[in-house]
Amino acid sequence: MLTQLRESLGEQAVVTDPAVLAERSHDRSGSPAVGAPLAVVRPRSTDQVSLVMRLAHAHDVPVVPQGALTGLAGGANAVPGAILLDLTAMDQILRIDPIDLAAVVQPGVITADLAAAAAEQDLFYAPDPASAAESTLGGNVATNAGGMRCVKYGVTRDAVRSLEVVLANGDVIRTSPPTVKAVGGLDLTSLLVGSEGTLGVITEITVGLLPAPGPVRGITAGFSSSKAALDAANQIMAGPHRPSTLEFMDEVVIGATLAYDPDAGLPTDAKAWLLVLTDARTAAADDIASYVDVVRRHGAMRVDVADDPDRVAELLRARRVLNPAMHALRGDSLNEDVAVPRGRLFDLLVRLAELSDQVGLPIGTAGHVGDGNLHPVICFDPDDPDQVRTAHRTHELVLGLANELGGTVTGEHGIGLEKLSAVDAELGPRLRGLQRGIKDVLDPTGVLNPGKKL
């Protein structure tokens, strides 16, 4: 099969160099590969992807679709004997349509490159996952990536109009017409978004764009309690000045961040912190005034206002060092990605504090409070076997807590390898059975990303 692929795709498109295989075998989750892959294959067209799938299907060789490997759940990790289907060479922005407010891209386009190309035409690609400078559109779609702008613009799924997909046997479909509205078929577009490479290989993506927003401006505020910060966030969400970003940090994260970066611009005595941004093109000053008013009415101890890009970058600095700061606290960390109905966030924080006391490990929580999607981080010393064990047990307890509060074990990172058992508990056997049944329809022999997600 590899010989045939080399003949059709070219020598350099089929790589078996162990160093390359090792490098392409895992994402950023920290999960190891499930097993050694067969080869990395780098198609440059839909036809080439179709050929790979036809051969893999015929030879019953598993295929793991891959983008930039910035995922956080192991979804793109190697499985034994697999072709790692590296789609990063399919990196063309095929069309940006300023009338239809749409872009057509190949899956290997870097998210930030699409955003920049849209901006050149005074247009806006709204989804903004944290990895946007490196991640690919294909990976964003496969994981239904989130980020800090979802609170105003929704998730990646909300931007996707239509997909070209190569099915497990090599057949090529388009999930729907590229119109804004279309109710002719079942919504296969949404089904493929977030399917983590288990249902098909995404080879072309049509996304909707928006008119360019205004410059980002906003405020940060320190609070004397998490309750006050959450109440302020809820009041902002209930009002007419929907922020483009609404982020939260608790006391543990504030402390860890200040220890890691004393110039992060955080109030040292705060028990909680909010970042509230607007990108409104008109009347942004009204938005800012409203945010200042709300946080002050909730007893904000310190309010910083930023109305130029440099000041905004300063405000974002603290939020951007979340992961390294929490990692540094004990030497290692487990990063969660739970979401609950927004009205349950305070309960979540209370229960996490109790859990932290109970297990004796720091748990700091930050994230997208406007969506109810927070990232609790469990800190532990990797050289202490007790702490390592406790941290992994605590991880399971945090997932259970999310479900207990009516939420989900993953708001934006996905299942991949890491949360398979947790999602079984969350969705239940009947729903899992339906999902596997749907998988069987699209990939009857199970060559696509086996052992992930489903």
Added chain:
Amino acid sequence: MLTQLRESLGEQAVVTDPAVLAERSHDRSGSPAVGAPLAVVRPRSTDQVSLVMRLAHAHDVPVVPQGALTGLAGGANAVPGAILLDLTAMDQILRIDPIDLAAVVQPGVITADLAAAAAEQDLFYAPDPASAAESTLGGNVATNAGGMRCVKYGVTRDAVRSLEVVLANGDVIRTSPPTVKAVGGLDLTSLLVGSEGTLGVITEITVGLLPAPGPVRGITAGFSSSKAALDAANQIMAGPHRPSTLEFMDEVVIGATLAYDPDAGLPTDAKAWLLVLTDARTAAADDIASYVDVVRRHGAMRVDVADDPDRVAELLRARRVLNPAMHALRGDSLNEDVAVPRGRLFDLLVRLAELSDQVGLPIGTAGHVGDGNLHPVICFDPDDPDQVRTAHRTHELVLGLANELGGTVTGEHGIGLEKLSAVDAELGPRLRGLQRGIKDVLDPTGVLNPGKKL
């Protein structure tokens, strides 16, 4: 089976009165029932729906889920020997949550009633199908209903967070957690939305709400050509003042409307007409000024501005009489529901005018120009067999035209019975096969709304 249902659901919940059966056998599409139903069954709870499905599944009796029967594609029409599962008695708004910005409703809740209940708490249910005063949320979800506000707020799918669904065999599932973000499972919520009763019976709906918008204000403008009106609409869409409604009428519709209602407020000499509304809570005057500026720059011959509810109602009057006015033109009409990429709308109008000349029947086009979703109406004399035949042939040609221009045969009404062959052409055999495969996973014996959609 009916005896058992009467015992469990009560005598009055199982109706076999021929007059009731006749009345519940068809929607507003004009399509007749496929055959005589067995009974109308009116459950009052999820458990009762589950019981109906268990029995129907065991006895291989088809079940047609029904709401208010305001559909326009025959999706809820009776099929031979079917239980017409009338869900209108499940009409409770279970919860409105002002923190989580969500509502939980039973499927029989009238759309306008949910909107009113939300408004009482200064909240907003955005989807607004034309039938909102009568249609049910269950029907809206089953058809993924559209309407005049989609241009700003999206379609019904965009409002749905989670569904409780009774499967064909009576099993009850929840498609996802009710959180704003959730990527644990495949997107079964979106799969069920728009599935027209073929995959499951929707028994509870969790929708997202928004903070209440401002009062509706806006403008109408008459143009000397469709091209000028479309160019103005496109420029409005590309700008920062996204309207909450953006509607178009062509010359044929303007003429028919003025003949039907001389006080409809339309300029008699206009070749095209736009209605542009905003519901912004802040800076709405800027929106209006921007719309006036854009339409004037595109040569608008007459601009009416409305900034109070009575004046807005007057502006909407012309749009609201579209169907009776077009119907009156020749005595009968076929109403289409095509959508194309917005950049192809002018081509669509040109081709429709050519088609009208060619077949000798008036075709007037109006609709949701901001979404690229227009409703061409083919007018004919029902007493002239030649015109009837020509009208139906023209209907097929209009659908083909939508596909030829990269669009869809149905933007918001659905497939039901009416467009089965057209959607086969649109989606192709492979996609149709996948959809039927998915149907088989959820409804292996095919009891749910057989012969519709798929």
